[in-house]
Amino acid sequence: xxxxxxxxxxxxxxxxxxxxxxxxxxxxxxxxxxxxxxxxxxxxxxxxxxxxxxxxxxxxxxxxxxxxxxxxxxxxxxxxxxxxxxxxxxxxxxxxxxxxxxxxxxxxxxxxxxxxxxxxxxxxxxxxxxxxxxxxxxxxxxxxxxxxxxxxxxxxxxxxxxxxxxxxxxxxxxxxxxxxxxxxxxxxxxxxxxxxxxxxxx
Numbered sequence: 035x036x037x038x039x040x041x042x043x044x045x046x047x048x049x050x051x052x053x054x055x056x057x058x059x060x061x062x063x064x065x066x067x068x069x070x071x072x073x074x075x076x077x078x079x080x081x082x083x084x085x086x087x088x089x090x091x092x093x094x095x096x097x098x099x100x101x102x103x104x105x106x107x108x109x110x111x112x113x114x115x116x117x118x119x120x121x122x123x124x125x126x127x128x129x130x131x132x133x134x135x136x137x138x139x140x141x142x143x144x145x146x147x148x149x150x151x152x153x154x155x156x157x158x159x160x161x162x163x164x165x166x167x168x169x170x171x172x173x174x175x176x177x178x179x180x181x182x183x184x185x186x187x188x189x190x191x192x193x194x195x196x197x198x199x200x201x202x203x204x205x206x207x208x209x210x211x212x213x214x215x216x217x218x219x220x221x222x223x224x225x226x227x228x229x230x231x232x233x234x235x236x
Contacts, residue, residue, distance in 0.1 A: 044083040056095050058186030065101040068187055072109035076117040085128050093133050102139040108193045141181055143172045
């Protein structure tokens with residue numbers, strides 16, 4: 035199903051789109067690997083090329099020190115930029131053991147209801163080695179700064195735009211569209227759905 039472009043062109047595309055970028059540090063002083071899910075051209079880039087790109091360009095740069103992943107899920111569409119569950123599993127399986135051991139936290143921005151439910155159901159099975167326990171859901175960019183040094187990572191504009199939409203339509207967090215004005219002033223973190231999700235992941 036992948037478009038007919040060469041392996042080197044696929045690699046160049048990943049580079050140009052900056053899907054994966056190592057830059058900045060979190061509050062614990064760990065290097066950050068930023069992944070922008072929306073930028074991943076999953077229909078064009080094959081899983082094998084993706085694995086090779088990570089092996090050659092990303093893993094060596096992580097070195098032998100602890101690091102964290104900042105994964106921005108905003109705007110990910112199943113048909114366009116989601117490689118699929120089995121692909122994710124096979125990519126995860128090929129991550130070198132020393133890299134897995136050094137990964138200490140995954141900050142998952144704008145997870146949405148489907149991603150939360152999927153990870154709560156299959157996360158432990160799909161990701162061996164305790165990755166699931168390192169997952170931190172971040173429903174708003176503002177909450178990210180509790181974990182990450184603000185001026186060291188670049189977050190694309192569309193992520194902030196989505197944040198604003200969520201502020202005006204809080205039920206979007208749970209996959210429920212609503213145009214009604216917000217009734218409660220309490221933060222969404224206090225809602226029963228959110229409390230349940232947090233319990234699931236703790």
